[in-house]
Amino acid sequence: MLTLILIALAVAQDSKRPPASEQVMLASPRSGGLGAWQKVYSVMVSPRCLNCHTATTYPQQGDDRHRHVANVIRGPQGKGVVALNCATCHQSTNANSTGVPGAHNWHLAPLSMRWQDVNDRPLSSADVCRSVLRLLDGPHLLKHHEEEPLVLWAFNPGRRPDGTMRTLPPLTHEGFVEATRQWVKAGTPCP
Amino acid sequence: MSVTTIHLLTHLLVNGERKTLTVDPSTPLLWVLREDLKLTGTKYGCGIGACGACTVHLDGVGTRSCLVPVSLVGDRKIVTIEGMAHDPIGRVVQNAWVDNDVVQCGYCQSGQVMSVVALLKSNRKPTDKNIEESMGGNLCRCGTYVRIREAIRSAAEKLA
Numbered sequence: 001m002l003t004l005i006l007i008a009l010a011v012a013q014d015s016k017r018p019p020a021s022e023q024v025m026l027a028s029p030r031s032g033g034l035g036a037w038q039k040v041y042s043v044m045v046s047p048r049c050l051n052c053h054t055a056t057t058y059p060q061q062g063d064d065r066h067r068h069v070a071n072v073i074r075g076p077q078g079k080g081v082v083a084l085n086c087a088t089c090h091q092s093t094n095a096n097s098t099g100v101p102g103a104h105n106w107h108l109a110p111l112s113m114r115w116q117d118v119n120d121r122p123l124s125s126a127d128v129c130r131s132v133l134r135l136l137d138g139p140h141l142l143k144h145h146e147e148e149p150l151v152l153w154a155f156n157p158g159r160r161p162d163g164t165m166r167t168l169p170p171l172t173h174e175g176f177v178e179a180t181r182q183w184v185k186a187g188t189p190c191p
Numbered sequence: 192m193s194v195t196t197i198h199l200l201t202h203l204l205v206n207g208e209r210k211t212l213t214v215d216p217s218t219p220l221l222w223v224l225r226e227d228l229k230l231t232g233t234k235y236g237c238g239i240g241a242c243g244a245c246t247v248h249l250d251g252v253g254t255r256s257c258l259v260p261v262s263l264v265g266d267r268k269i270v271t272i273e274g275m276a277h278d279p280i281g282r283v284v285q286n287a288w289v290d291n292d293v294v295q296c297g298y299c300q301s302g303q304v305m306s307v308v309a310l311l312k313s314n315r316k317p318t319d320k321n322i323e324e325s326m327g328g329n330l331c332r333c334g335t336y337v338r339i340r341e342a343i344r345s346a347a348e349k350l351a
Contacts (some may be wrong), residue, residue, distance in 0.1 A: 045236060070327075071325055071327035082253075082309060082321075083326065085315075088252070089259075091263045100259075102263075
């Protein structure tokens with residue numbers, strides 16, 4: 001009798017499920033969205049982004065993400081302190097002859113937008129995804145990735161003091177924006 | 192292979208005076224000040240923005256002139272250590288420097304003074320922590336830090 005009841009319940013459950021073809025269609029946007037998110041994440045934790053999305057009281061530098069030279073600290077607004085602020089060295093554009101990167105309003109991301117933990121390791125894809133969505137909805141994040149001067153700088157980071165080019169993020173800016181767009185279109189799924 | 196250097200007509204506003212000169216736009220401001228305008232009070236220390244000896248003000252912001260190509264200065268007002276004699280806070284700071292006998296070799300001191308003036312223009316009552324943080328990018332190989340701090344406190348008291 002119990003077996004019959006269980007079979008009946010199982011049949012009832014199955015009758016509520018969409019056909020297999022529909023299940024695939026429902027799953028696709030999310031899995032596609034997750035794939036797009038992983039691309040977005042790969043850029044967000046590249047040194048060009050992570051060095052200023054720190055969890056520390058100072059910015060970082062270089063592909064090895066070492067502490068910024070010259071005793072630079074975060075300061076109350078993420079722009080350093082008086083007489084030793086970002087603008088003390090960073091101008092509105094890259095200074096390739098001296099190797100100092102620059103863009104409009106150079107500053108650290110606020111601690112609410114840190115993409116690393118206190119041990120200097122990048123946050124997981126899932127943690128960054130949830131952090132992002134606590135701060136911005138999909139359309140605003142897309143706009144940020146499309147237009148923010150410091151985001152644009154990451155894809156045109158200029159020359160190091162030794163004249164070599166800084167390492168680029170793993171995607172082009174166009175690829176980054178397109179991945180963000182796909183992720184937003186898929187409903188901003190998080191891992 | 193020969194390297195062609197392009198020189199451009201450049202206009203600068205330095206210590207209240209308009210200057211027009213022809214320079215390579217990639218030249219750091221420091222060298223334009225020292226070599227072209229003969230304002231040698233601003234010093235070359237490290238050339239990588241790590242010592243603060245080359246500090247000048249661009250629109251009041253303490254700036255490492257060794258790192259800023261002259262082409263990026265634009266129409267911002269440049270003030271060097273030579274301009275501090277005409278600055279009310281600059282005069283107070285320089286007098287405090289003399290009163291406290293801060294200087295030993297003196298090489299870094301023009302950069303120190305420029306950073307202090309930037310600090311005191313923004314904060315008339317700096318705490319020790321403010322001083323430590325704001326002056327953290329100005330190095331003194333003679334180790335005059337104790338006297339620098341005393342002079343800053345003394346200048347801040349006079350400005351209060």
